[in-house]
Amino acid sequence: MQKNKENLKQLIRAGRGLIPAHTVIRNGNLVNVMSSEIYLADVAIYEDTIVAIGDVTDYIGPETKTIDATGKYLVPGLIDGHLHSECSKLSITSFAKAVVPCGTTSIVSGLDEYISVSGLEGLHEIFAEVKASPLKVFWGAPYKTPYTFPQSTVAFNFTEEVHKEVQQWPECFGVWETVREAVQVEDEDTLGAIEQAFKNRLPIFGCAPMVGGKDLNGYLCAGIRLDHESYDHTEVVEKMRKGMHMVIRESSVTHFLKENIRAVTEVNPYLARRVSFCTDDVTATDVLEKGHVDNVVRLAIAEGVEPMTAIQMATINSAEAYRIDHLVGSISPGRIADILLVDSPENFQVEAVITNGRLVAENRKLNYDLKAPARSSVLSSALKCKKTTREDFEYKVDIENGQAKVLSMDVKGPFVRKRRDVTVKVQNSIVIPDTEQDVLMVSVLERFGRNGNKSLAFCSGWNLKKGAMASSAAPDDNNLIVMGADASDMSIAVNHLIENGGGQVVVADGEIIEFLPLPVGGIASDEDAEKIAHREALLTKAANQLGCNLPEPLMYMFFLPITAIPDYAITDVGPVDCIALNTFDPILELIQD
Template structure:
């Protein structure tokens, strides 16, 4: 939606009805999110822009295309306020095929997983891919990479000097996902990114799970505008009372809406106008079976939110929070023509999708064949790590036989890991994992050829009884992560991913059970969403056949390197105590026999 003097003249004439509309959406009921009204109105579209709303008879010419919306409700395109689309394992093109038919026409993203594996070169290719897609991405430049304390390894380090360049790009709409601890620790690169944002009048997006009291005050004094991560509705209320825009997250593994929406339904309904939605991390399976932002709107309505309010949360509220409401978020003259035809505000089933003025989806499918671009070597996957052996996944200590008191990272939800003290057997100088006690080994291997780091620690909560599983997609660093109770199977899983150039794999008894290739940077695929969803189910079943009781065993595993939520995580530099912002030794005490 570039504007020059020449095309501004053209757009103004289209708005005045001097130039006829390309398309008119006729006979629908407008859901006006600006005024909280619903009334009959037609919509005139010129190129990618809404030219007029209401009586548009003056805008119809002999070549104007008519879209019949009789009996339907016209809703602005939905905006996902915070998402790592890469976690779906779908490329931008494939992700658009999944979510646009659900009514998601815009998303705010740092595209940071692509940056972690391919730097600015890869990012530019993805941004070019976005321009060929019906899905708009309002890109926020990551506050820094890596996101970890202590600093782990990625292929490209996003610094304050990088911000001086990229914040000038037309694609940049803010600073992405600024983690609280980096402000609290006064990290120079993070503060430099915010300094540039203030100079460029760009908003700073936040990530402050469990931030309350003085820590929250300090965070806000760092200039952060909004947050997408609260663990209960009291946290939402405090953040909103202190001036933040709040995004309620409902992802495939963190179902926060039911709890966080209580800030609106129980505490103060007037808070609703500054609340919006995001999905953060979704699977292809979830989107195909439940929907995307449309499902979140329906969940909010079911939780007691008025349909108009829920639709505002999915549209204009997000646009205003991110300062993009002059472009998207409402069906208004001068905005981009992103329009949904839905059955009713109450049921909210999306039947037709118009993006950038073009009809692109009907009945949950795109109306045309969207092709992924040819991939350059920048985004073709190569895992630059050495092959492993069984010995690489044996935890060796200076004692022949006995027991070891060990700290295992115990998963309690996809991101929260707590301390669990266990006693494990030591045989021939090796601490053994113990499936009966639900204790597995986990390792992260640096895969960009920068230093060859490898870590090893213990974890609980997966209930693996045999075998191993591994993934080269593991936000936010996307190093190679492997978990198992058999070092030989762990080595086989890692070596297979190295040979295949990335993906996800489940191994048992020396055999490859299931494998999903991820050829785009080792984190995504250009396959159809249905193909990825089918393979997701196979991988999860294979992991569950090994004993796992988690709903998404591989997704829970690949979140282990995320350090931004207390208490524990693991990266290529070692197991991390995030409360104290340091690595730790998981062996507490050795007890010689």
């Protein structure tokens, strides 16, 4: 994507037909997202760039390769407008192998989970990995790390001073996931990141769930351009009427498209041109079974969106929202040659994928062997925390026997936790988890060797009858989270992850039931999606056998440290009231026998 005088001269000459194209696509039906038309047209490609559309006879030389697209539709490569690829537990290489054959050729990401565990040094290694893959990553510098309020512990803190450096990098296309709370409390580092973005003319990407009225007005006055977090279509409408681009999310655990697309199908069809798509957090299982952004296109069409409009939402709308439409988002001269061959706009089944001018995938598979790079110690998954004992997960109080009224964080969806007051037993000065009342212990342990923090609180909604679950992948700080009905099993789960360099584990009756290793930073794996999906299924089955009936038990658990969505969360500094933005004591009252 870098331009210089010499390659510009070559591209200009190729565009004028003075030198032959390297590749031409013949006889396809061009889906022109710029003009909302479909018509027969050829495409000429020089190196990685589209140089002509229409009749390209004059662009063909003796060495020009031809791709026959007879009967197929030519669609721009799809763009995921907000994605934490790390939450799939797939490395960039493995993720590219899974989603590029589905037609996703670009993602917008902060790569923030990698930053939280490896800092800028690890980020540079990920940038190198991206360049070797067929998947483009338009990187937004995280507005700060960690995202949590109060501030939790991560391996690297992204500050205003860091922004002064990284916003000058060629990889930087904006400021990533600027949460409403940080703006509202006038956080100095956040405002500093925004100040730098204005100086550098970079867009500011938002994250403002369930915000409206005066709070939304104040947020927009900070210069936020777009948002990917709306919980109903009325929220979408208000934000769009106030000038925002909206990125509708359809993830593996938050299925918002059906509700949010009503802003277009029921309220105002003219809003469509400023709506785009993202998946945010997806599992390997979902990608294999449903697809990726291509699945979101099909879902939108099923909800009544015209195929052309749905395709625009997945391509040019996203590119324009993120100000990258000069590079991707359309099949136009001067744009990078990311082109899909699909069966029809209505069915939208991707049959072949061209990225950077090269045919890379056919029939849902890459057509070459893409290998992950060797991993340095920077992205090793060593967990720098001490082994635990049962006592680390026993909640001790000042009475010997009696009852404790506790605040249990009750899950109402993957991100929303509400207050639930429950009375449980106290025995030998320990508050006892109560599986009959669905009250479990949950703890987050700092794992970067910075302070040894460890929190402890209560949660509900998982319905575990015994055992424990733990994960070293836990956005947004990726500390070690463990939940369980038994303190001994919780300790065994944590220690297993420490001994094995990270991953996800289910334990029962002192035994390891299932384990998924995550050797890349303790958050991802270089295994193919099929293997990760298989292990995900085994982990879910194990959690189900312990009594949990949530659709994604470990994913619901590893979202508990996110403090950006009301009402409750837990980080290594303690249980958090996400409205008051401070920690709280989960013991509400003690009653002595």
